[in-house]
Amino acid sequence: MTIAVLGSGAFGAALAATLGREGPVVLWGRSQTDRTIRKLPDLILPQAVQVTNDLDATDVAKIVLLALPMQQLASFIDAQGARLRHRPLVACCKGVDLRSGLGPVEILARLAGPSPAVLTGPSFATDIARGLPTALTLACEDEVLGQQLQENLSTSVLRLYRSCDVIGAELGGALKNVIAIAAGAVIGAGLGDSSRAALMTRGYAEMLRFALARGARAETLAGLSGFGDLVLTCTSQQSRNFCYGLALGAGQAFDLSTTVEGAATARAVAQIARSDGLDMPISTMVAALADGKISVADAMQNLLNRPLKQE
Structure with a gap:
């Protein structure tokens, strides 16, 4: 065949x-x-x-x-x-x-x-x-x-x-690219692996929040297409999205001919989050970073200044 x-x-x-x-x-x-x-x-x-x-x-x-x-x-x-x-x-x-x-x-x-x-x-x-x-x-x-x-x-x-669970599988693959850009920015800015681990964890919570609101199942996001892909993409320089974030964090130029799906996805997610009233702070910050509306330092400070809450 x-x-x-x-x-x-x-x-x-x-x-x-x-x-x-x-x-x-x-x-x-x-x-x-x-x-x-x-x-x-x-x-x-x-x-x-x-x-x-x-x-x-x-x-x-x-x-x-x-x-x-x-x-x-x-x-x-x-x-x-x-x-x-x-x-x-x-x-x-x-x-x-x-x-x-x-x-x-x-x-x-x-x-x-x-x-x-x-x-x-x-x-x-x-x-x-x-x-x-x-x-x-x-x-x-x-x-x-x-x-x-x-x-x-x-x-x-x-x-x-x-x-x-088609919705969960495709959203896991889409949203992890957004978090990978943020993870790359953290490392590029010299904020360390502990900061990256925290961002990945809170990023996963965002992925889950968004996907469940769209009808996905939580167990799908915990599998290969969600958590598994998130771990890989946020920890390797083979990832185009991570490397894009790395360049943003370090203030370096990036080859704009390279496909970075996470940037467009962040913009789309930020639009949907605003219209649906979803709390997606990392995705919103990544969209602003990709559009040059905010610096990495300001993005990190905005996230750190969010009200304290129960996990």
């Missing part, structure tokens, strides 16, 4: 590589003209992976993984939805759409086809590409389809745990 991966960035290419070691894969990228992956230059794709910039070549696939940047997903679906509608779709991007406030699964659900799924959890593209053992969450509201996808997308080194 052929699987299509739409998006030849680091994560899409890594998924194509690990899946291509066990079966045929079509990897599509808008400007992909050869088998060299710009963001993973050392990756040698298995021969079972067909690389193309022709979207027609993906029509043979029975399952489609969408590894596009979150802020490009809606426009891609609007343009190409007709060809995707009748196949199982798996979102492999993390975030909240800035214009609509929707997550990736909600955007895919517009197509009114099989229940869309989301693949998320603690993983770096370089680790997956190297074939290192990785565990992720595959969430799909249709339990039968979810089980089929779990079987078809699991490999000898990629272990997928199944969930029906």
